[in-house]
Amino acid sequence: MLDDHAVVIADGLIERVCPLAELPAGIETRDLGGAILAPGFIDVQLNGCGGVQFNDSLEAISETTLEIMQRANEKSGCTSYLPTLITCSDDYMKHGINVMRAYLKNHPNQALACIWKGPYLSLEKKGTHNPAFIRKPTSEMIDYLCANADVISKSDPGARNGGTTLYQTVERRRYRSVRWPLQCHLRSGTRWFRRRHYLRHPSCTMPCRTSVAANRA
Known part of the structure; x- marks a missing residue:
């Protein structure tokens, strides 16, 4: 616990933590009024919350769903998360990437990136995943995922050169x-x-x- 300290933010990132006495003259400040400033939790795999599921339907894969999930997360101290798409069609996956890219443009530090749970799984041990969508990756989809690696948290073999x-x-x-x-x-x-x-x-x-x-x- 640090008393009488400040967190200096520059260009949306933490620049440093320093004593209040070391703050530059004229810098804009916000007083928390005695509240504690602490890091938020990050949920690394979240299918849904707040009464919505990110993968229920094509319409549910939307920025509105992500905003509802964000508000629900914040109530329990979770400030960032990775929305998850379970095994689904290529169209759903591509739509999810487009939604994620649009959301990140306006909210870079909330929903951080998509995470895929499937569809390249074992049929024998599929669990709750829909077997109709379990398949092997095609070259076209691998190329697509690599080309959009900046908004994907987890991909499959072949993604190394895409930065994933x-x-x-x-x-x-x-x-x-x-x-x-x-x-x-x-x-x-x-x-x-x-x-x-x-x-x-x-x-x-x-x-x-x-x-x-x-x-x-």
Whole structure:
């Protein structure tokens, strides 16, 4: 806790934290009246809140939905979030990117980027995802996602040159099958212990984690 300090903002970014006595003369100030200034939470995967779902329909994938979600988040101290689209059609995905780009233009520090949950999943372990939309990525869609990587938080193999960090879901795979992404600059992963074989299955979890850590170093 820092008393009698200020956070200096320049061009929308935090420039520094300094004692009040060190503030430049004439700088515009805002007094919080004794309130505590603290970082907000960031929800890294949010399908919906505040009574709306970002992926309910084509009409629901909208800036209005994002604004409702933002207001609902702020009530619990969440100041930024990643709206999530679950497995859907290419048209929905492209529409989601267009909406995200338009929203970011006016609200750069709220909904930060889209995150995709699917559609390039395993049918065997699809969970609640609609099997009609589960598919393999086409070259056209990979190119499209790479070209719009600036508004996408998570994409799929092929996105490295587009500036997107590769982020793998490992739910039920052998160690050999997760080795190749490490050579394609995989940087992180999720769901390491979920949806493994019902009885026993050789685990790739710890070797993959070790390899990712080594790759980062």
